[in-house]
Amino acid sequence: MIECEALTKTYTVREKPSFFSRGVERKIAALREVSFSISAGEMVGLLGPNGAGKTTLLKILSTLLVPDSGRAAIEGVDVLRFPRMVRQKIGLVLPSERSLYWKLTAQENLQLFAGLYNLSSRKACERSEFLLKTVGLSEFAHVPVEKFSTGMRKQLMIARALLHEPRLLILDEPSSGLDVQGKREIWSLLKDLATQQGVTLLLATHDMEEAETVPERLLIIHQGKIRADGSPSEIKALSGNHGWLFIDLPGTYSENRVKLPKGLFLDSIQSVDGGSRLCIRISSSYDLPQLLRIFPDATRVERREVSLADAFLTITGERFEDTDTVEEEEI
Numbered sequence: 001m002i003e004c005e006a007l008t009k010t011y012t013v014r015e016k017p018s019f020f021s022r023g024v025e026r027k028i029a030a031l032r033e034v035s036f037s038i039s040a041g042e043m044v045g046l047l048g049p050n051g052a053g054k055t056t057l058l059k060i061l062s063t064l065l066v067p068d069s070g071r072a073a074i075e076g077v078d079v080l081r082f083p084r085m086v087r088q089k090i091g092l093v094l095p096s097e098r099s100l101y102w103k104l105t106a107q108e109n110l111q112l113f114a115g116l117y118n119l120s121s122r123k124a125c126e127r128s129e130f131l132l133k134t135v136g137l138s139e140f141a142h143v144p145v146e147k148f149s150t151g152m153r154k155q156l157m158i159a160r161a162l163l164h165e166p167r168l169l170i171l172d173e174p175s176s177g178l179d180v181q182g183k184r185e186i187w188s189l190l191k192d193l194a195t196q197q198g199v200t201l202l203l204a205t206h207d208m209e210e211a212e213t214v215p216e217r218l219l220i221i222h223q224g225k226i227r228a229d230g231s232p233s234e235i236k237a238l239s240g241n242h243g244w245l246f247i248d249l250p251g252t253y254s255e256n257r258v259k260l261p262k263g264l265f266l267d268s269i270q271s272v273d274g275g276s277r278l279c280i281r282i283s284s285s286y287d288l289p290q291l292l293r294i295f296p297d298a299t300r301v302e303r304r305e306v307s308l309a310d311a312f313l314t315i316t317g318e319r320f321e322d323t324d325t326v327e328e329e330e331i
């Protein structure tokens with residue numbers, strides 16, 4: 001469905017001249033030789049922190065941006081040579097809500113965009129009705145979009161992207177700016193589209209929960225490079241850990257006083273409320289009863305599973321730090 005080969009993109013930014021400098025030119029390597037392929041029916045998440053290159057990659061795949069070098073094709077059609085044909089094959093959902101007409105109703109929006117895709121008026125009506133039902137907005141068909149919540153607008157944007165029946169849906173931060181409930185609704189809609197209608201999904205995200213919930217496969221992107229590729233559990237396993245145990249004990253402990261069963265390693269001992277907290281890394285299966293016999297006076301034992309953020313740190317050597325930015329895109 002998608003094939004990319006050595007996609008590279010560098011932006012050139014000219015800094016404003018000041019009293020001290022003549023405005024230096026700065027190069028930003030947004031993508032560095034990105035290669036991967038995605039088969040029809042896959043649900044793939046592009047996970048990376050702010051500035052990793054996600055939007056740049058999605059824009060190249062959707063023909064909005066030209067790479068410096070490399071090749072990309074959607075269903076065998078080259079994005080640089082046949083952009084119009086590629087656009088027929090993909091539905092694109094960008095973060096900006098400006099891609100809808102706020103004064104028009106949901107149905108009017110869909111019919112307007114259906115016209116741009118050259119759908120006949122009968123087909124436009126049928127398709128709008130079907131998609132409003134699919135995204136759960138049937139009862140709001142005649143409500144102006146300005147009265148919609150952010151979540152409803154996102155749902156309508158997804159419907160809009162599906163008007164021309166694309167087999168591939170590309171989404172940039174599909175749930176950014178939504179509350180927990182709104183996010184869950186979008187995630188379940190995306191999963192339904194993939195599992196019930198066979199739509200291939202490629203979504204960019206920096207939301208760990210989204211990355212764990214929707215995609216079956218993750219591409220970890222960092223500083224313009226794909227650093228790992230696998231299911232969320234395969235990616236987490238790359239951290240080399242099976243999780244952590246935190247054991248709170250009264251009194252002070254020194255590292256040489258702690259003898260742990262096989263499969264457990266002591267990472268650190270912290271002082272907590274006059275006692276000690278042992279932070280133990282789980283490297284393989286271990287014997288919990290044996291562990292509890294070693295620490296009979298434990299006041300609290302907590303297990304923390306490995307997260308995608310832990311794996312990201314192992315893979316890239318950097319913490320996954322980002323903010324939930326809602327970019328305004330130019331349409």
Ligand SMILES: Nc1ncnc2c1ncn2[C@@H]1O[C@H](COP(=O)(O)OP(=O)(O)OP(=O)(O)O)[C@@H](O)[C@H]1O
Binds near residue numbers: 030
């Ligand atoms: N139009 C542009 N001009 C100059 N630099 C740009 C431009 N667009 C993106 N960049 C830079 O390219 C790099 C990759 O940006 P990109 O928007 O693709 O990342 P992203 O992973 O989508 O980040 P975010 O999570 O913040 O949306 C960043 O360093 C960014 O500052």
Ligand SMILES: [Mg+2]
Binds near residue numbers: 054055327
């Ligand atoms: Mg982005």
